[in-house]
Amino acid sequence: xxxxxxxxxxxxxxxxxxxxxxxxxxxxxxxxxxxxxxxxxxxxxxxxxxxxxxxxxxxxxxxxxxxxxxxxxxxxxxxxxxxxxxxxxxxxxxxxxxxxxxxxxxxxxxxxxxxxxxxxxxxxxxxxxxxxxxxxxxxxxxxxxxxxxxxxxxxxxxxxxxxxxxxxxxxxxxxxxxxxxxxxxxxxxxxxxxxxxxxxxxxxxxxxxxxxxxxxxxxxxxxxxxxxxxxxxxxxxxxxxxxxxxxxxxxxxxxxxxxxxxxxxxxxxxxxxxxxxxxxxxxxxxxxxxxxxxxxxxxxxxxxxxxxxxxxxxxxxxxxxxxxxxxxxxxxxxxxxxxxxxxxxxxxxxxxxxxxxxxxxxxxxxxxxxxxxxxxxxxxxxxxxxxxxxxxxxxxxxxxxxxxxxxxxxxxxxxxxxxxxxxxxxxxxxxxxxxxxxxxxxxxxxxxxxxxxxxxxxxxxxxxxxxxxxxxxxx
Numbered sequence: 001x002x003x004x005x006x007x008x009x010x011x012x013x014x015x016x017x018x019x020x021x022x023x024x025x026x027x028x029x030x031x032x033x034x035x036x037x038x039x040x041x042x043x044x045x046x047x048x049x050x051x052x053x054x055x056x057x058x059x060x061x062x063x064x065x066x067x068x069x070x071x072x073x074x075x076x077x078x079x080x081x082x083x084x085x086x087x088x089x090x091x092x093x094x095x096x097x098x099x100x101x102x103x104x105x106x107x108x109x110x111x112x113x114x115x116x117x118x119x120x121x122x123x124x125x126x127x128x129x130x131x132x133x134x135x136x137x138x139x140x141x142x143x144x145x146x147x148x149x150x151x152x153x154x155x156x157x158x159x160x161x162x163x164x165x166x167x168x169x170x171x172x173x174x175x176x177x178x179x180x181x182x183x184x185x186x187x188x189x190x191x192x193x194x195x196x197x198x199x200x201x202x203x204x205x206x207x208x209x210x211x212x213x214x215x216x217x218x219x220x221x222x223x224x225x226x227x228x229x230x231x232x233x234x235x236x237x238x239x240x241x242x243x244x245x246x247x248x249x250x251x252x253x254x255x256x257x258x259x260x261x262x263x264x265x266x267x268x269x270x271x272x273x274x275x276x277x278x279x280x281x282x283x284x285x286x287x288x289x290x291x292x293x294x295x296x297x298x299x300x301x302x303x304x305x306x307x308x309x310x311x312x313x314x315x316x317x318x319x320x321x322x323x324x325x326x327x328x329x330x331x332x333x334x335x336x337x338x339x340x341x342x343x344x345x346x347x348x349x350x351x352x353x354x355x356x357x358x359x360x361x362x363x364x365x366x367x368x369x370x371x372x373x374x375x376x377x378x379x380x381x382x383x384x385x386x387x388x389x390x391x392x393x394x395x396x397x398x399x400x401x402x403x404x405x406x407x408x409x410x411x412x413x414x415x416x417x418x419x420x421x422x423x424x425x426x427x428x429x430x431x432x433x434x435x436x437x438x439x440x441x442x443x444x445x446x447x448x449x450x451x452x453x454x455x456x457x458x459x460x461x462x463x464x465x466x467x468x469x470x471x472x473x474x475x
């Protein structure tokens with residue numbers, strides 16, 4: 001059965017720049033969502049833990065980072081007790097937290113490193129059975145290697161030829177030892193260094209300059225499951241490139257088409273449970289899924305994401321046999337997209353998709369300036385429905401009635417109407433031209449935010465239900 005993806009959960013506003021990671025931090029065998037934020041108006045910098053329970057996500061714990069903003073976030077069992085610790089790259093170094101009796105407790109911090117840590121990788125790089133924590137400070141030509149021994153112990157500082165942006169670890173050559181892949185960004189692209197750490201010393205395996213590489217992210221994973229980890233990075237203009245190590249260099253394995261926006265982050269995970277890993281991509285306003293099929297990488301799905309997506313991870317959160325996509329946004333929200341199997345009942349095909357429409361509209365002339373939004377109501381109408389192979393495309397518009405408080409001394413309440421076009425689609429396995437499509441909408445949440453005296457942002461969370469009846473004929 002094919003799977004479609006829909007928005008399963010949206011968090012409240014957690015603050016600025018919600019970074020996300022996944023891990024079992026309370027030892028119950030289930031994966032938690034961990035979020036770290038930066039301080040913003042009305043919000044402190046906090047660390048959160050969420051868990052799927054009762055068909056939704058609940059906050060298990062929260063602790064203040066005391067304005068020590070989150071710049072990187074990951075989870076790993078660094079003390080080998082079977083429970084993941086939370087490792088935070090902060091404004092003033094590295095902080096390590098552990099869940100104890102339902103609370104987040106700080107168990108370690110980097111005494112020797114008090115600068116803004118912007119990237120962290122965790123791996124047993126010397127194969128001694130203990131995991132190392134590799135940290136970088138963006139723009140500094142150094143790599144800091146720590147080990148957890150009831151505290152963070154700095155074991156080595158390695159100087160690199162160029163200012164470092166990112167570090168990631170993986171076995172790129174299949175020799176059984178994880179390498180460190182270091183991305184150093186300059187004026188004209190980046191330089192990749194592949195380093196091994198043996199006998200307490202760093203060894204450069206190879207380095208190469210890539211003129212069109214960007215400075216958004218670096219990922220290392222065995223995407224095609226051949227026993228060797230590929231290198232995934234951004235390149236201009238607005239593309240992704242997958243590199244495969246070959247001898248003392250690399251070969252370009254795949255390059256994406258150009259995206260309409262710059263790429264912010266990627267995750268690599270078997271999201272649909274078919275034994276093959278997918279490439280999950282987020283741009284500022286979209287999330288995409290690319291699959292490995294018949295020796296090719298093809299796009300399977302895309303979805304809009306409001307509030308400025310900038311990081312992504314994926315994992316199995318609800319123990320249903322397939323994974324979820326977790327997206328962190330610039331403006332403090334977390335979105336979880338879940339794979340949902342389509343239903344087939346005899347001659348009736350049905351599918352649901354949850355989506356978000358977001359638009360900024362101008363208050364009509366003659367209406368006063370806005371001070372704050374009150375509420376809005378929305379009515380959906382469909383202009384055109386197109387049924388194609390395994391997909392239904394719905395084109396229509398939303399008529400929104402907006403109520404707001406005017407920026408006048410007496411603060412009277414005014415309203416205006418706005419029309420927002422939309423284009424949504426849903427994957428339905430077995431759909432084909434000639435079928436009749438019945439479309440229903442349910443508005444789950446709508447909000448109004450004043451962005452300027454004459455501009456109002458409308459955000460609509462809705463569910464679209466599509467029913468298909470084959471071989472429809474006029475009566």
